[in-house]
Amino acid sequence: MTSRWLAISVAMGNLLVPLNSTMIVVALPQVARDLGVDVAATSWIVTSYLIAMASLQPIAGRVGDRLGRRRVMLGALVYFALASAAAAVSTSLVLLAVFRLQQAIAASALVPNGLGLLREALPSGRRGAEFGIVSAAAGLGATVGPLVGGFLAAVDWRWIFLVNVPVCVAAFALAWRVIPSRPPHVTARFDLTGAVALGALLLAAAWVLTSLGRTIDLTTIAIGAALVPAAFALARYESAQPDPVLPPSLFRVRAFAAACATVSFQNLAMYGTLLALPVALAGASVRSGIALAAFSGGSIVFAPLGGRAADRYGPRWPTLAGALLLAAGLLPLALTAAQLPLELLIATLAIAGVGLAFTFPSMRLAAVEAVPERYASLASGVFSTSRYFGGMLGSIAIAIALGPKTSVDSLRALFALFAAAAFAAAIPSLALPGHGVAHAEPIVEEAAG
Template sequence: MTQDPMSADPAATDLPPGTRPWPALVALCLGFFMILVDMTIVTVATPDIMSELDASTNDVLWVTSAYLLAYAAPVLITGRLGDRIGPKWMYLAGLTVFTLASLWCGLSGSIQMLIAARVVQGLGAAMITPQTMAVITRIFPAERRGQAMALWGATAGIATLVGPILGGALVGIGWEWIFFINVPVGVIAFALNWRLVPVLPTHEHTFDWVGVVVSALGMVALVFGLQDGQQRGWDGVIWALILGGLILLALFVWWESRTTKEPLVPLGIFRDRNFSVANLGISCMGLAATSMGFPLMLYAQLVRGYSAFEASLLMVPMAVVSFLMAPLIGRLTDRVHPRLLVGAAFAICTVAVYLVLRPVTPDSQVWEILVPMGLLGLGMSGVWAPLAATATRNLPLSMAGAGAGVYNATRLVGSVIGSAGIAVLMDSRLAAAGLTSGGTEATGQSLPAALAKPFSTAMSQSLLLPAALLAVGFVASLLFTTPAHLTVAAPPREESAVPR
């Protein structure tokens, strides 16, 4: 019989004597930053990849979707594997896979090979991500976890924003360098994590392989159906994939509630309302953050005639504001009710994206985009860290890997569906405007004046998707309850558990 996931003391730590948790966390965040940058770095290189590899818009969107899908599908089981063999060793193995796959991506000579390499890259990322949150949960006590999660959340948020900017700078050398840059960073991250991250006690787990297979098949079928729907005219095969994916995911939930062995997703952790709400919120943010870059970057390069680097500079206000706000948000995360902090942040994000999409026209002024992008950075800084901290405060140590796996899987599901959903919406809006995703815009050159206005309109309408889901995140944030650490005195901590 499995242990009640909420029965252990969440305030305890596994911190070995003499370990400094903050340097360990910084080392973990370096590799985490790298894999998250690769979620969005392709967006700004889209026209170059389309031109050099003779690919359509939908083909290049699969470069991101394949990565996200391979990232999301196994992340539940890799969280459990980290609990069983040790998060440090799982992290280092994943970092090795990711770094070698990055080299393969840069050497790819066709769009098919690039997509295959991105799948392997995603598998490496899936091995890394749950270990970061699990280690935070196990080496920081609950009342100080908000500050640690603030660094983790700032890393996630800023990496998502920095991806297009870094990509724009590297595309000037060649699109391959958006992947080659990972090789030296991966080597440095490996050395730092080997030296600074502690070896933590392991916890025995059984593995729900039925759950792994059913959830992975459901995810793959759903994403394939959504992303290729417009290309195939929403034929019977597409609807069979979508319906089959939904049925498999529903079957997965049913199986998890009935299995007598240790489930892949311990549904008991969802009894904590804040964990459930945080998962819904992060899926909305993952969807919005992943989806908005594609239409914005295509508009900037194909309508305004910007280079990849110039287009990426539209993201600078968002990244700078998010970075500057991270320390303040870290302090507020442990002190302010998540309903107030996250709710205000989601509201700001929703308004900001709406203000961004309005000037997506051929003749707008650049400041009309830059100002709301800065506002979006302010909102995003208040979402990533508080959501992660709120989700994990009540997790006992033995469930750290499972909880981190569930939370990151939820975030990645949002990102996968966001990537697929924006592909569907962009294709449909382009078709309505009399354009095709594999036509004129596939040349990587500026569009003729006659096509610029309808193309801009299609991209502006596509940005309604992230705006709508950020609004859903705002509504969800109103359901947060008061965290225990804000209502009761924090338990005394051992000296070794105090971050230095």
């Protein structure tokens, strides 16, 4: 087994997640027409996928930590293929939504357990480069998803789901060959009550954040108000468990908490920019596509370099530099409401993309290395949930700022918010390790419960 082939197997699983998040978006009109519903109704097959992904990754990661990450990841690939095949033959929107949710359940196990496997199998000092490969694959999936989805939808939207099957087969074959088998970490009875409560809490939080981007009603306000006492009660309950599904003291591990805070701010800036830029360049779809390609291209091409920088210098400095580059790249958009000549727009977004390439592998590395190996997949899942919640805040900001009418002032304010979020990401990044992650295992074990 080589570290590179292991990283490629994990990257193939991670590729499926953003690919299936973005492919389907461009096919919603065809799905609505064939299933006899309106386009607005089909949006739930996108929203439900994102909510499930945001909510279930910590639980799926914890299951992998206990039962064995190889076993969970292989099972998730099989389940994803079956769910995709079933979605392709769905005859109603309800059935399609059900199988789309099954896709999300499988995908929520792929990301945290894949990164947990890299933490488990590779020595410190060599993980960052492989994390960079995985980050590049995820960025590639998000970038090519609309293109692949548009091409397949022109033939038949069902191919958007069927194309996953051979990818899953190839990923399974490679993973079966290169992923090492390790004994599970079963130390006590599984905290089923905590897992259900955590899932319900995260689902409610994701639903509230998603709803705030569209409308505010009494139900949303009531659920949102109940989240804080519910989270406090869950923390009290988990603190009393011998092997909790989410140890509350995990967040007292400084580097882990800093990584989660940093990625929340960073993803607010990144996801918000991805959504707002086409609005700012309305009527110029070619300019918008070129600009977004420059933004995504920088993050894909330089992600492996960002991972190697984290190996050499520790996660703090690449993350700090990346956050500042991201902010510097977004600042011209705030000053001009993105109304720049094309060559300048490409240049500034390419700089922002390079910033993403340096932050993301470094933050992921810090999150999974800051905790004991037995919590690595859980840590990766919580980190991913923090990332999704940051993206949801970005979409809420767009809905509030733009509203029914878009103006130059509102666009300036929106991009200023995203640039400020990128600058804000630099602050918690200073709490990340500076010269490799410290491995004071007894202290970290105590902090993690």
